Amino acid sequence: MSNATAAAEVESPRLKxxxxxxxREGAPALDRFWRxxxxxxxPLVEPAPDAPGESTVTLVWREDRPVTGVxxxxxxxxxxHLAPRGMMRRLDGTGLWYVSLRLPHGLRCSYRIxxxxxxxxxxxxxxxxxxxxxxxxxxxxxxFNRHAAGPFGSMIELDGAPSLAEWITARGPAPxxxxxxLNLTAADGTPYRLRRFVPATALxxxxxxxxxxxxxxxxxxxxxxxxxxxxGAIEAGRIPPMAVVGVEAGADPxxxxxxxxxxxxxxxxxxxxxxxxxxxxxxxxxGPRQTVLCGQSLxxxxxxxxxxxxxxxxxxxxxxxASTWWRPGMTARPQAPAPAADTWLYEQAAAAPMTxxxxxxDVGSNEGFMVGDLRTLHxxxxxxxxxxxxxxxxxxxxxxxxxAALMNGxxxxx
Numbered sequence: 001m002s003n004a005t006a007a008a009e010v011e012s013p014r015l016k017x018x019x020x021x022x023x024r025e026g027a028p029a030l031d032r033f034w035r036x037x038x039x040x041x042x043p044l045v046e047p048a049p050d051a052p053g054e055s056t057v058t059l060v061w062r063e064d065r066p067v068t069g070v071x072x073x074x075x076x077x078x079x080x081h082l083a084p085r086g087m088m089r090r091l092d093g094t095g096l097w098y099v100s101l102r103l104p105h106g107l108r109c110s111y112r113i114x115x116x117x118x119x120x121x122x123x124x125x126x127x128x129x130x131x132x133x134x135x136x137x138x139x140x141x142x143x144f145n146r147h148a149a150g151p152f153g154s155m156i157e158l159d160g161a162p163s164l165a166e167w168i169t170a171r172g173p174a175p176x177x178x179x180x181x182l183n184l185t186a187a188d189g190t191p192y193r194l195r196r197f198v199p200a201t202a203l204x205x206x207x208x209x210x211x212x213x214x215x216x217x218x219x220x221x222x223x224x225x226x227x228x229x230x231x232g233a234i235e236a237g238r239i240p241p242m243a244v245v246g247v248e249a250g251a252d253p254x255x256x257x258x259x260x261x262x263x264x265x266x267x268x269x270x271x272x273x274x275x276x277x278x279x280x281x282x283x284x285x286x287g288p289r290q291t292v293l294c295g296q297s298l299x300x301x302x303x304x305x306x307x308x309x310x311x312x313x314x315x316x317x318x319x320x321x322a323s324t325w326w327r328p329g330m331t332a333r334p335q336a337p338a339p340a341a342d343t344w345l346y347e348q349a350a351a352a353p354m355t356x357x358x359x360x361x362d363v364g365s366n367e368g369f370m371v372g373d374l375r376t377l378h379x380x381x382x383x384x385x386x387x388x389x390x391x392x393x394x395x396x397x398x399x400x401x402x403x404a405a406l407m408n409g410x411x412x413x414x
Contacts, residue, residue, distance in 0.1 A: 011100040012058040014044050015091060022094055030094055034062060042144035043156060048102050055158055057103045059111065059142065061088060063095035067115045069125050070097040073133050074111040074156065076366035076396025077101065083127030106160035106394035108401055109366075110152050113140045151224045152400040162393065162404035166229040166238070175231025176200040184277050186269045193248040195221040196278055199231055201241035205283035210242035210290040212410065213270070213314075215260055215299030217246020224403060230410075239410040243286075245278045249299075254331065260298035261326055262305040262344070270306070271313035289315035292410070296320040296402045301345065304359065304377075308348050311355035318409040320362045320402040324373035337369045340376035349381050359388040360412070362405040366396040 010016045021029035037044075037060070044058040059072045070088040073079055078086025078101075088097040097115075114136045116123040122136050123129065142154040150168050157164075177199035184192045195217045202209035212230065220226040226244055233239045247270065249256040259266050270293075279285045293314045295303040300322030307317040325337045327344035340346065359381060363374045371392060378390035391408075395401040 010091070011056055012044055012098070013046055015058060015060075015098060015100075018096075019091060022091075030096065033096075037144045041146040042142055045158065051102065054102050054104050056100055057156060057158070058098055058100040059088070059113070060144070061097045061113050061115065061142075063090075063097060063115075065115065066117070067097075068118045068120070069116055069123070071114040071116065071123055071127060071136070072099050072111060073114060073136070074101075075109045075398040076364060077103070077109055077111075079133040083133065087125060087127060103156070103158060104365075104394055105158050107156060107158045108161040108164075108393075108395050108398070108404070109156050110398050110400050111142065111154050111156060112136075113142055113154075114138055115140075152403070155400055158394075160394075162401075162408060164400065164404050164407075166233045166236075166407055167224065167403050174228060175235060177203065177231065179227055182278065184274060186273050188265065188269070190265075190269070192269075192274065193218075194274065194278060195246040195248065197221075197227045197230065197244040198282065199234055199241060199243065201234060202243045202282060207241060207284075208290070209282070209284060209286060210240055210292065210413070211275075211279065211286040212242050212244045213275070213291065213293045214244065214246040215293075215295035215302060216249050216256075218248040218250070219399070221246050224399060229403070229407070233407060233410070239407070240413055242290075242292075242410075243279075243282065245274075247274065257298060257331065260295065260302045261330065262301050262328070264305075264309065267302065267306045267309055271310045275313060287315075288313055292316045292318060292413070294318040294320070294406055294409070295322075296399070297397065298323045298326065300361075301326055304345060304361075305348065307355065307357040307359050308352040311357045314357060316358040316360065316409075316413065318360050318362075318406060320405050321364060321367060321370065321397050322361065322374065324370050324377070337373075340369075340373045343373055343377070345373075346377055346380060349377060349384075349386075354385050356387065359386055360409045361388070361390045362402070362409075363390070363392055364395040364397060364401055365392050366394075 018033050046056045048054040048056045061070050072086040088099045090097050115138050141148040145154040147155045179197045182194040214220050230244050234241055249259050291314050293303045293306050300319035303317040303319040324343050381388040
């Protein structure tokens with residue numbers, strides 16, 4: 001990787017000016033730029049010439065130790081086979097590393113920055129050695145990004161991206177209500193750890209309240225603060241009153257796949273044992289029509305399966321980036337996905353009786369074959385009379401996208 005950068009090679013107008021300023025003034029020009037960035041925030045977003053639907057987005061990193069290279073990992077933009085797009089370059093004569101990308105309006109994605117040295121076992125000038133972006137060392141947020149300290153870390157948000165107001169806007173005290181955790185051992189002996197938030201509105205016996213059930217509950221409760229987001233949305237009148245229950249899946253990938261790999265046993269346990277347990281103390285138990293099941297990735301697969309298998313328990317499912325590649329017996333994602341009409345989900349939807357469950361599917365435009373799979377699934381379900389919709393957002397397999405889709409899905413219940 002060459003460290004020399006000619007002005008003609010720099011796509012960002014602001015960095016072109018900086019390069020000229022550095023050549024004229026030296027270090028003071030660079031110091032001035034860093035102060036400007038600290039005030040305005042990163043990344044740099046500038047118009048893309050001759051592309052009205054895109055912006056030139058430039059990520060920068062301030063060198064704080066000797067490095068051979070820097071990799072900017074943007075969810076489904078520079079990961080996996082696209083990793084070379086995320087390799088940063090040094091601005092000539094400075095300790096500033098950068099990469100500029102043409103990105104579509106409406107995009108939201110999280111990103112991380114990974115500096116590396118010459119003997120790094122994980123990264124080279126061409127990207128991750130293994131082809132996988134997971135578990136890379138020296139994993140950093142962008143300190144100049146205004147969201148870096150928030151629940152989703154560094155984020156790119158371009159014009160037209162769905163609102164994340166309830167998740168990232170500064171809020172006051174925690175919403176009123178009750179938050180607790182429960183341990184439940186199912187009839188088959190499987191232990192479950194459950195998280196629960198019951199807002200004050202759901203404790204009022206004179207008011208009807210719904211129930212939101214979340215797969216990967218530990219993520220939503222501990223990392224993304226679902227209590228404040230949902231509580232704030234209820235108080236603002238954006239979504240109807242509802243209690244929230246999270247079913248923990250744990251950190252072990254194999255255990256998570258056993259739970260969320262469209263397990264009939266898990267779906268039945270959820271409907272027949274977990275729902276009664278978590279609603280037992282409510283003044284008014286939500287009925288199936290007021291019960292929403294939401295999941296992402298494998299959890300999205302489980303939500304769709306539940307819509308087909310247990311319409312008596314769930315009135316709405318929100319399925320985000322559902323793992324269309326899965327079928328029974330799998331222990332890992334296959335190298336080559338099946339054609340869209342041959343997926344297990346398609347087979348289930350083709351054979352299942354039509355139900356009245358509202359099915360709301362979301363998938364990112366950058367998620368490859370899953371977009372086509374879910375378009376095919378949606379066409380089938382709609383043709384059979386299911387109340388099904390599909391939204392393709394501009395983004396990837398990313399919690400910051402799923403959080404917006406979750407709130408939009410709940411808003412649609414009003």
